[in-house]
Amino acid sequence: MSLDAVLARIDADLPAATERLLDLLRIPSISTDPAFKADCDAAADWLVADLNALGIAAEKRTTPGHPMVVGHIEGTGPHLLFYGHYDVQPVDPLDLWDRDPFDPEIQDTPKGKVIRARGAADDKGQLMTFVEACRAWKEVKGELPCRLTFFLEGEEESGSPSLVPFMKENAEELKSDLALICDTGLFESRVPAITTMLRGLLGEELTITGPSRDLHSGMYGGVAINPVRVLSKIIASLHDETGRITVPGFYDGVPELSDEMRAQWQGLAFDHATFLGDVGLSQPAGEQDRTPLEMIWSRPTCEVNGIWGGYTGAGFKTVLPSKAHAKISFRLVGTQDPLKIRESFREMVRAMLPPDCEVEFKPHGASQAGAFDTSDPVFEKARQALSDEWPDTAAYIGCGGSIPIAGHFANILGTTPMLIGFGKDDDQIHSPNEKYDMESFHKGIRSWARVLAALTGKG
Amino acid sequence: MSLDAVLARIDADLPAATERLLDLLRIPSISTDPAFKADCDAAADWLVADLNALGIAAEKRTTPGHPMVVGHIEGTGPHLLFYGHYDVQPVDPLDLWDRDPFDPEIQDTPKGKVIRARGAADDKGQLMTFVEACRAWKEVKGELPCRLTFFLEGEEESGSPSLVPFMKENAEELKSDLALICDTGLFESRVPAITTMLRGLLGEELTITGPSRDLHSGMYGGVAINPVRVLSKIIASLHDETGRITVPGFYDGVPELSDEMRAQWQGLAFDHATFLGDVGLSQPAGEQDRTPLEMIWSRPTCEVNGIWGGYTGAGFKTVLPSKAHAKISFRLVGTQDPLKIRESFREMVRAMLPPDCEVEFKPHGASQAGAFDTSDPVFEKARQALSDEWPDTAAYIGCGGSIPIAGHFANILGTTPMLIGFGKDDDQIHSPNEKYDMESFHKGIRSWARVLAALTGKG
Incomplete structure (x- = not known):
């Protein structure tokens, strides 16, 4: 043959x-x-x-x-x-x-x-x-x-x-x-x-600017806004206590799993202890009412893929940075609209900005x-x-x-x-x-x- | 002469x-x-x-x-x-x-x-x-x-x-x-x-580890803990809504300004609009019930001097990072004890860690x-x-x-x-x-x- x-x-x-x-x-x-x-x-x-x-x-x-x-x-x-x-x-x-x-x-x-x-x-x-x-x-x-x-x-x-x-x-x-x-x-x-x-992907890079230049934290610390603190607060607010994403309208178009699919996935006997254990973890950290397989195959996410600002080298530098940056991505499911979510995310970030801060966004792909x-x-x-x-x-x-x-x-x-x-x-x-x-x-x-x-x- | x-x-x-x-x-x-x-x-x-x-x-x-x-x-x-x-x-x-x-x-x-x-x-x-x-x-x-x-x-x-x-x-x-x-x-x-x-200074560097290695956010996003999110939440919690620092016991030993000193400082006619305006700011961002001169001369602070984790280069990388880092410093006044504050800060951070996360601290100086x-x-x-x-x-x-x-x-x-x-x-x-x-x-x-x-x- x-x-x-x-x-x-x-x-x-x-x-x-x-x-x-x-x-x-x-x-x-x-x-x-x-x-x-x-x-x-x-x-x-x-x-x-x-x-x-x-x-x-x-x-x-x-x-x-x-x-x-x-x-x-x-x-x-x-x-x-x-x-x-x-x-x-x-x-x-x-x-x-x-x-x-x-x-x-x-x-x-x-x-x-x-x-x-x-x-x-x-x-x-x-x-x-x-x-x-x-x-x-x-x-x-x-x-x-x-x-x-x-x-x-x-x-x-x-x-x-x-x-x-x-x-x-x-x-x-x-x-x-x-x-x-x-x-x-x-x-x-x-x-x-x-x-x-397959999940969709929406990528966003944001840069928050506070003071117009890097400052000495001794001279300005406590009185000048620190963009790393602003960025941290924004990131901390992207999920609620139960692991759900707080961007307004984010869950529009997220379907519930069909009973058939859920049954088939349960039949797959996914070993989530090994899946997590392989990377040094013991507990799923996402939405508390979902199984790990649901989380990774059928639920949307929001992750920080990178963050940076201020002095990141060896030793210490008491700088109060002018800028803080993050790369954030969303995994999308069902009919979630990446462009609507991008706008809603940006609106949410802008609404959280304190006085004297500005934000710039850079898009990095958007797929359903x-x-x-x-x-x-x-x-x-x-x-x-x-x-x-x-x-x-x-x-x-x-x-x-x-x-x-x-x-x-x-x-x-x-x-x-x-x-x-x-x-x-x-x-x-x-x-x-x-x-x-x-x-x-x-x-x-x-x-x-x-x-x-x-x-x-x-x- | x-x-x-x-x-x-x-x-x-x-x-x-x-x-x-x-x-x-x-x-x-x-x-x-x-x-x-x-x-x-x-x-x-x-x-x-x-x-x-x-x-x-x-x-x-x-x-x-x-x-x-x-x-x-x-x-x-x-x-x-x-x-x-x-x-x-x-x-x-x-x-x-x-x-x-x-x-x-x-x-x-x-x-x-x-x-x-x-x-x-x-x-x-x-x-x-x-x-x-x-x-x-x-x-x-x-x-x-x-x-x-x-x-x-x-x-x-x-x-x-x-x-x-x-x-x-x-x-x-x-x-x-x-x-x-x-x-x-x-x-x-x-x-x-x-x-x-003069204010004192306490410097701390912390590294939060979640997964044992960098992960693909498509494969693990939503189920694996993200240390950047954990770090952001910690940083966001270091100040309350009024700008006060939340580390337990932090204000022990912070003296109120004497009436004489306050009067002398008021006599200095500090131009805080210019002080802030020179660096592109318009409003003092610290404790809301203090004057800017008080904030920078006589009040303690907590600032993030640097933060980094995940992919920070050009373009985008959908990594779910294993580690997130920050350099944080505290300016101290009066008789605040830098070593006590270091321990209290570390205890606070440890108490905020979710399951599967670890923290390492590196001290960077402590002066009263x-x-x-x-x-x-x-x-x-x-x-x-x-x-x-x-x-x-x-x-x-x-x-x-x-x-x-x-x-x-x-x-x-x-x-x-x-x-x-x-x-x-x-x-x-x-x-x-x-x-x-x-x-x-x-x-x-x-x-x-x-x-x-x-x-x-x-x-």
Whole structure:
């Protein structure tokens, strides 16, 4: 049976596939930091070259930000699109990394081999699972199983400012029968999963200015307004005692979970003690009347992602700072309207400002939540293919993260998105010492070969 | 009359004196940052050489931190000690400086010539006013007017960790009849002043840890405790709605102002609209039932001097941080006990910690407030000397800042401290673009010549 030949080829080629991934991981393509612009470009070039080597007509397409990589190859059967992103998160705090984040290494751990590097799991390793599945297929069968479009982004970790305009301008070119997206994870690090519910994301940066310059706290302390105190008070007021978010109108459009979904999620036997214990915690800190799985999959949040102001170096400096800053994000669900919430949040902050203080806001992305209909038979086909590869039967799950691209495929292109990924909970994405399990990489490649076979009826 | 000759010599030597100060200002002696250790050493060497050139037996004395510069010269009449500090504050935020903070320049401004550099006012320029007065005196008269001890510190801006042990170990050597300290300012940038009331200072750095590592806010947001939110809540609770500090027992030992002192301060006609307006503010933000002058001279404070946690770079990163940090300081008055307040503050913070959070404290100095008796006739002599130099009659004033050295002279050495300085409110000490007015420098040198004459009966 020829799918077996493809799978055998994947097994045999794993060392070479790993080397290719390590090459890509060596490129520090941090999209949010302008200092790494040339590196983002280099990562795009690398992918163009690799896709070209597969016979795919790929090219770098310019945007006002980092380039998109778009590639096409003709074929029979359904037209499938594959999406992944080649940019990565910043690496700070660098001193908490055990090694250079861009000097990847295969490490033996008690849980098996891992690929250690920034971007190993998010998303270069995941992206390459699909590319490697295609490579093995082509090498065994001489051609890919269907018409394919590759659509690889370089701004996913910095709010995707160019994505929607690019999709709109190139809608005809990008439309396909199904968009496969590889940027999610296994359920409980074990169960293969198709993610059908995603939270939206609203990002805001605010700067509060009090005095027109930094002051000496001896000379002005006690009489001049301190913007750090003002900011702290605002942040402290964003949640009430029960963990609910206090931004007016915030819960408009937040649906209650259906009984069916709640029952299915209870059936998943989510181990919240381990989920929290893995990161040194014992108690869920969110809304007190919700289960942890509800909190992370179906409830909206408000988090402070960064705060700074005044003297933050070694030692002490008795400065009364002029400015205080915070980066705050909201995860959204249901039909919560990110733009309305942005305005309501800003209004709330302005209303809390004491005399002599000013606030400036900087938006950082705004995407609605998404929930995808799984009635199209392709979902059951893919779920079966995943179940064939992994010990557990694949599940339809929610996801606390935000993958705005999924909604854009549906809304802009009319293309059904399907989110399949192989990340694990301890991959430490966005954190120091990010890794991707060799198991995720290997079985991920094999999973895509099986999904391609199932969706095209070939193999 | 020979004091006139000294004053004339000061006037004639001003360009050369200024060049010497610029030399000293070029040394980036930031004491709080270990990266500048060699520069602190170099500043001490510079001062040793300059004092030696005056015939003063000066040397660098090692401490566990930065060295002290101690110099002696014999003479008749009272034994006077002079204290100043050669270390400076850090320079961040560097982008707000108009020029390199350690490339000093004489600038013409609408208010007159200024010496622009980090440390120009705090305290190198002030320190050199006394040294230059001695130089002129020696050059005109061949010898200094009395027995003198120089005691110059290099850790004043970093909590003076070596000061008290050094004073105790060398008490016999440092004891004198009067300790002159030049690290304060003119009242209202105009009226010469002897500062007789100083606030104490308690510095604390706290680190709150929630999750054991930085998390993805999509995966954990809403369920994992966020230490920035915890820290914000703590900071927000440190003051009540009326501006009073809520640390239990904080106001123990805070005296009410005497009617006499209140009357004298009202007589000073402090222009709080200008004081606040100079830094872009219009309303005093402290305790609502106090005048601004009371707030800064006689009331205790609690200020956040720095805060940081999570992602603070360009762009956005949806991290849920593991740690949040703040530097907090308290200005103390009367007999408030810094160590008791430290414990009470820490206890209050610990009591506010939610489950799964830990706090670490790092102390940064603790000094009691000081108030000095002005009944010794030397005070009236010095006040008269200052009044002779400046258009306004000199005043006894309070000071919002903390100069722990003053209390140490009294308590450890039994030596009366006398605080005279020539800084102005807009010197921007501890801020970008620090400056020292050429008027402060020039008339400061002349003032010391007059004070030396008044205290020794010579000249």
